[in-house]
Amino acid sequence: MNLCDIRTVREILSAFGTTTKKGFGQNFLINQSIPERIAENCCDDADSVIVEIGPGIGCLTAELAKRYKKVIAFEIDKTLIPVLAYTLGEYKNVEVINRDIMEADLAAVLAEKAAGERISVCANLPYYITTPILMRLLESGIPFDCITVMVQAEVAARLAAAPGSADYGAITASLCYYGQPQRLFTVAAGNFMPAPKVNSAVVRIDLYRDKPVKPKDEKLFFTVIKAAFGQRRKTLTNALSTAFPDRTKEELTEAVTACGFDERIRGERLSTADFAALADQLVK
Ligand code: SAM
Secondary structure: OOOOOHHHHHHHHHHOOOOOOHHHOOOEEOOOHHHHHHHHHOOOOOOOEEEEEOOOOOHHHHHHHHHOOEEEEEOOOHHHHHHHHHHOOOOOOEEEEOOOOOOOOHHHHHHHHOOOOOEEEEEEOOHHHHHHHHHHHHHOOOOOOEEEEEEEHHHHHHHOOOOOOOOOOHHHHHHHHHEEEEEEEEEOHHHEEOOOOOOEEEEEEEEOOOOOOOOOOHHHHHHHHHHHHHOOOOOHHHHHHHHOOOOOHHHHHHHHHHOOOOOOOOHHHOOHHHHHHHHHHHOO
């Protein structure tokens, strides 16, 4: 069964009385070489457990199941559960869980089903909720080796942007705290059913075992990042004034210059390590 053949996809959905749902961000891959390439590149250790988010009708799931020890797939759409039981029936190393990934207790599920295993994440993410899912995974504290996601091309550009570039933003600086992002390849819109309006790209994030940047106060560090990009056009000091109304302009300027930055610098020029240094200056 070719789960990327457009006629097969339509026939299977129709046989199970369901259809693609825009509300769940359902754009299914219809080019077999893409799930193969994603699965091939999402993890370096075949002995890993892969968490998949949104298996759809299972085209990527099948490629993951062929290459890795086990796949645990979270699918929100209950109409796809019997479909997946049919399409993935031959893979005994796949477990599908009918749950919203934003509500699932992922740590508890993995403690029960993958204790002691190396774990990575792989997903063709639903575009309506890309960043919240990514941040939830990163903030979970689960020691994933890699998180590989297909996202809209413009989001991919932001995830893997260099400081100072137009695409660099709060998500980039935050992401680089947790790991090293790498843009793998572009996927044209015509490879999906239905075709989205924009192209997509695959990004792999190799998570740090030991984070190289260690802010004294993590919450403050993220507040500083958010403040710096909340008012991108302002100087860093002015952007910080809004987020820290209890600090004087002089205090903030002093913190910025103590890090070796010009007092008129904009936040978009700071790397993740720079933000940590600045946040450390602001610890009371
Ligand atoms: N993996 C399939 C593929 O590559 O063809 C489908 C990818 S499709 C872009 C996104 C999938 O995520 C859909 O199956 C959708 O139902 C599912 N999904 C959407 N929101 C979700 C959520 N909050 N939790 C779990 N799955 C979700």
